[in-house]
Amino acid sequence: MGELKLMKGNEAVAEAAIRAGADGYFGYPITPQSEVIEYLMVEKPYERTGMVVLQAESEIAAINMVYGAAGTGKKAMTSSSSPGISLKMEGISYLAGTELPCVILNVVRGGPGLGTIQPSQADYFQATKGGGHGDYRMIVLAPASVQEMSDFVKLGFELAFKYRNPLMILSDGVIGQMMEKVELFDPIPRWTDEEIIEMSPWATTGRTMNRERNILTSLDLDPSRQEKHNEKLVAKYKKISENEIRFEKINCEDIDYLFVAYGSSSRICQKSIQLAKEKGIKVGLLRPITLYPYPTKAIQDMLGDIKGILCVEMSAGQMVEDVRLAVEGKVPVEHYGRMGGIVHSPQEVVEALEQKIIGG
Amino acid sequence: MSEDILKEIIQPENIVYQKTKMMTDKVLSYCPGCGHGTAHRIIMEVVDEMGIGEDTIGIAPVGCSVLAYEFMNIDMQQAAHGRAPALATGIKRLWPDKFVFTYQGDGDLAAIGTAETIHACNRGENICIFFINNGIYGMTGGQMAPTTLPNMKSSTSPYGRDVKTMGNPLKMTDIVAQLPGTYFVSRHSVHTPRNVRKTKKAVRKAFENQRDNKGGVSFVEIVSNCNSGWKMTPVKSNEWMVENMFPFYPLGDMKIDGELVK
Numbered sequence: 001m002g003e004l005k006l007m008k009g010n011e012a013v014a015e016a017a018i019r020a021g022a023d024g025y026f027g028y029p030i031t032p033q034s035e036v037i038e039y040l041m042v043e044k045p046y047e048r049t050g051m052v053v054l055q056a057e058s059e060i061a062a063i064n065m066v067y068g069a070a071g072t073g074k075k076a077m078t079s080s081s082s083p084g085i086s087l088k089m090e091g092i093s094y095l096a097g098t099e100l101p102c103v104i105l106n107v108v109r110g111g112p113g114l115g116t117i118q119p120s121q122a123d124y125f126q127a128t129k130g131g132g133h134g135d136y137r138m139i140v141l142a143p144a145s146v147q148e149m150s151d152f153v154k155l156g157f158e159l160a161f162k163y164r165n166p167l168m169i170l171s172d173g174v175i176g177q178m179m180e181k182v183e184l185f186d187p188i189p190r191w192t193d194e195e196i197i198e199m200s201p202w203a204t205t206g207r208t209m210n211r212e213r214n215i216l217t218s219l220d221l222d223p224s225r226q227e228k229h230n231e232k233l234v235a236k237y238k239k240i241s242e243n244e245i246r247f248e249k250i251n252c253e254d255i256d257y258l259f260v261a262y263g264s265s266s267r268i269c270q271k272s273i274q275l276a277k278e279k280g281i282k283v284g285l286l287r288p289i290t291l292y293p294y295p296t297k298a299i300q301d302m303l304g305d306i307k308g309i310l311c312v313e314m315s316a317g318q319m320v321e322d323v324r325l326a327v328e329g330k331v332p333v334e335h336y337g338r339m340g341g342i343v344h345s346p347q348e349v350v351e352a353l354e355q356k357i358i359g360g
Numbered sequence: 361m362s363e364d365i366l367k368e369i370i371q372p373e374n375i376v377y378q379k380t381k382m383m384t385d386k387v388l389s390y391c392p393g394c395g396h397g398t399a400h401r402i403i404m405e406v407v408d409e410m411g412i413g414e415d416t417i418g419i420a421p422v423g424c425s426v427l428a429y430e431f432m433n434i435d436m437q438q439a440a441h442g443r444a445p446a447l448a449t450g451i452k453r454l455w456p457d458k459f460v461f462t463y464q465g466d467g468d469l470a471a472i473g474t475a476e477t478i479h480a481c482n483r484g485e486n487i488c489i490f491f492i493n494n495g496i497y498g499m500t501g502g503q504m505a506p507t508t509l510p511n512m513k514s515s516t517s518p519y520g521r522d523v524k525t526m527g528n529p530l531k532m533t534d535i536v537a538q539l540p541g542t543y544f545v546s547r548h549s550v551h552t553p554r555n556v557r558k559t560k561k562a563v564r565k566a567f568e569n570q571r572d573n574k575g576g577v578s579f580v581e582i583v584s585n586c587n588s589g590w591k592m593t594p595v596k597s598n599e600w601m602v603e604n605m606f607p608f609y610p611l612g613d614m615k616i617d618g619e620l621v622k
Binding site: 069071 | 413414415416417419420426427429433434435436437438439440443446447448449450451453454455458475476479
């Protein structure tokens with residue numbers, strides 16, 4: 001068993017970055033995720049592993065430092081919260097267009113605009129449907145525990161490099177701020193320069209005359225070549241969809257109803273399942289772990305047994321659209337969720353199930 | 361001319377000048393008469409002469425020189441508009457032993473990238489910034505730039521830049537010279553052979569500072585012409601530059617070895 005520690009979600013991400021062999025973290029403070037850079041500054045990872053930590057002048061600068069750093073073939077990451085992530089969207093689009101791997105953490109707070117510093121899940125559309133300009137996708141992982149905040153940093157770098165694609169960990173203010181027991185994974189050494197040159201032959205490692213020079217750009221003024229590039233990206237996203245869908249089913253044997261929820265809402269739904277059971281309501285939970293690619297088929301495979309689905313998310317109803325796309329009208333699908341930084345209670349969720357699905 | 365005669369002429373002992381191998385054979389996309397080509401060549405000649413081509417990473421901006429990576433024969437990355445100093449920071453921090461430079465125009469460096477420029481300079485990143493200032497947005501067709509002179513005409517200041525409503529031209533080089541994080545700040549031009557030699561010397565000094573880890577940005581501005589954007593012949597544009605740009609953007613060193621030039 002690995003080392004056990006009681007940590008905040010944000011601290012677990014920071015510790016995981018050091019242990020995952022990250023080479024650089026570039027960030028800008030914003031509540032509720034500033035513990036990430038604070039933890040890193042206290043820990044002195046440049047002494048532990050040689051990892052660089054830098055506080056940038058803005059979220060825009062931070063993501064563009066990541067863009068440059070990712071171009072070197074090294075492991076780079078950043079973190080922010082909703083308004084800051086909006087600023088990073090320009091850089092994320094460039095990272096996606098140039099096919100560079102990196103990990104981006106969003107500890108979501110309420111919006112729109114400056115909104116609130118309290119938890120929210122209202123950045124689902126931004127994370128999974130684009131956010132920045134152009135046809136691109138990020139791989140999106142949704143942690144539901146402090147343990148997963150740690151584990152998904154490691155998994156995030158693996159997937160980002162496997163597909164040469166930016167990856168987002170879409171967390172929220174609950175998961176970022178709460179403390180839980182976490183089993184830390186064993187440290188992975190940072191890649192050596194030789195390993196980087198071998199593993200990432202596309203990187204700006206300095207041109208040696210025995211190879212073609214490496215140009216990292218998202219620009220092609222020739223429309224036919226640019227379209228080919230777009231088609232290549234689409235093919236990559238298809239491959240990601242075929243290989244990387246992750247989800248969890250909880251209490252899904254012999255049920256009449258289904259919750260679909262991710263992140264902290266999925267934790268709340270687990271309590272709602274118990275409360276519903278006391279009332280004689282048989283309900284289970286499907287928790288998408290990857291929000292892109294989305295577990296569409298997993299939902300479709302469950303449709304024969306259930307009478308209705310309640311999608312629970314702290315938003316006005318965003319993921320519910322993907323659930324409805326999967327269900328294709330075969331059973332009723334409704335959304336429930338509080339907004340503005342208010343976290344729904346397990347009782348409220350059960351009441352919503354009764355009113356919107358069972359009674360509806 | 362027959363091939364035999366050509367062969368006779370092209371002998372090592374007869375060569376007085378040749379294109380550096382650090383420039384590709386691709387035909388430059390710049391307008392005839394533009395200073396960008398000369399600026400590219402100078403930088404790449406210095407990279408060649410210092411023998412650092414295998415260890416140099418360049419950042420191309422958004423603007424006329426967005427395709428600089430087509431011509432500079434090294435590993436390069438293309439930045440979002442104005443963000444080149446942030447990319448350079450990320451690269452240099454992770455590859456401290458490589459040479460990293462940005463090549464940016466005035467719209468890129470002095471308007472949309474003002475924050476990235478000032479903060480990279482203020483942090484004292486050990487990078488080189490080459491700033492080509494022609495007082496106009498060339499790529500998009502001659503719009504007003506942050507460096508457009510008072511009363512100067514452009515497609516978005518068609519009656520001349522009215523500083524009362526359009527603001528004043530920004531002297532970014534003067535600003536960064538004041539910051540503790542810059543080590544070498546100098547302004548040059550490439551419109552005469554003499555000026556080309558001076559500029560090349562400054563570019564070399566910039567790379568040497570980076571090699572010797574002097575602990576600060578080496579920042580070289582090249583005041584250049586934009587004959588297309590200014591709607592002049594190349595010769596006339598250079599004359600106009602000397603008469604109008606140089607009084608506002610005087611050439612010379614502003615900071616040497618971390619000390620302001622008095």
